[in-house]
Amino acid sequence: MTHSEQTRTPLSAGDDAKSVLVAGAGGVIGRHVADEYVRRGVPVRGLSRRPVAGARWHHLSVDLLDADAARTGIEAAGDTTHLVFGAYVERPTTREQIEVNSALLRNALQGLEAAGAPLCHVTLYQGGKAYGAHLGYFNTPAKERDPRLIQPNFYYEQEDILRAAAAEHGFEATMLRPEGVVGYAVGNPMNILMVIAVYASISRELGQPLRFPGTHAAYDALYQVTDASLLARATVWAGSEPRAAGEAYNITNGDQIRWRHLWPAFARHFEMDYAEPQPVLLAEAMPQYEDLWNEMVVEHDLVSTPFRDLAGWSFGDFIFRSGFDNVTSTIKARQHGFSDCLDTEDRFIELLQALATDKVIPPVA
Known part of the structure; x- marks a missing residue:
């Protein structure tokens, strides 16, 4: 469970x-x-x-x-x-x-x-x-x-x-x-989970290490997500x-994260090397890999989804360049009776594994 x-x-x-x-x-x-x-x-x-x-x-x-x-x-x-x-x-x-x-x-x-x-x-x-x-x-x-x-x-x-x-x-x-809702859905421009999943899968296919594609300020800032x-x-x-x-x-998971801590965890999950952050505009860099992704779909028998609907690269650029703390208080919801919470790192790994199990992204092994 x-x-x-x-x-x-x-x-x-x-x-x-x-x-x-x-x-x-x-x-x-x-x-x-x-x-x-x-x-x-x-x-x-x-x-x-x-x-x-x-x-x-x-x-x-x-x-x-x-x-x-x-x-x-x-x-x-x-x-x-x-x-x-x-x-x-x-x-x-x-x-x-x-x-x-x-x-x-x-x-x-x-x-x-x-x-x-x-x-x-x-x-x-x-x-x-x-x-x-x-x-x-x-x-x-x-x-x-x-x-x-x-x-x-x-x-x-x-x-x-x-x-x-x-x-x-x-x-x-x-x-x-x-804030930063994460879960599986395609054609949704504001879903950071799919940005990370597809970016990491393509980087792995290219034999590259996983690099945080945003700024150093965003790498260290406090952030939060909502499952x-x-x-x-x-x-x-x-x-x-x-x-x-x-x-x-x-309504958030109830904790705060720094991408500095999560991206090495993502690399371990994908069994990739991890390298220091390198700012890259995903909206400019990633569209060129549409043909590669289509080849990956065939090779791994993935769910066939138009590449443009898989991930919102511009949204990823916005999140990964927000070099300031993004924290909201969830005390009011808890006081009124909603106390549900999740460990964000654990949940990200669960969701990434689920995407592979459901053949949305390639399996790790």
Whole structure:
């Protein structure tokens, strides 16, 4: 039994949910949440534009950017009691991010209202951007009561939309703030696990040592991650815990790491030599290895996935060049009843092994 299995919350958690709609079910967060509710025997519909391979729940193909399509597509989810909102669209400017991601949430809520859904609870995901992690240095450990920044942010806009709708229609809402979510999902630009897994696998295939590709400042800074399965358990908890109504919570594994310590552990796992960090822009370096990866897929009988969907190299560059401490306090969640935690180094190794077992990346031996 793995450590993550040992720390799971009881199966009774989440009994309040009669029917769950997960928006963004194809992403790393949404997929794990949908699977967790299914594991607990709760009916789940997963909403995304494209079907999700291997899904154990009913898929709804809906484009939330189209208000009319959203209203029509969500008609089938008229019995939804819990909405889990993990949909996200990347845009190059702050204004565009606010416009498009606000529309996603607004259309989902209006679609459920039109369907007459007996909505009881909505979980909305935020993240370190709420504290300014995307801007540079921010005060740590960040706490949920910290004031908003003067910088516009789509998290703020979405939260305001959700709180207003909750007050008008009588449902509860909880905001969860993970950092660096790790878990298996493809086509998701913000998943550092897949960046590490594919980068290490290609380096190993090339006969190179494993090198941290970021800056020395990032190599030594404190960082934290959130395991996707832990976040899924937090989501179930938030949807059934009265104290979580109207609250925001930082949700991470509960420890902090330095890449200085983890990358040698990754090298040992992959049975590779380890060399000193060498800053490399992954977004520039890695696309050239698409043909090599396709050869590796054939050689090792791996799951065939378009190379562009495997890893978000630009996201990896951002994380591995963030030369400041990124730490949020999880005390509030613990005080309110969610005490789940994981050892990040152990969990990374478990997940890397699982990727090999599932033939997403080549086996070590």
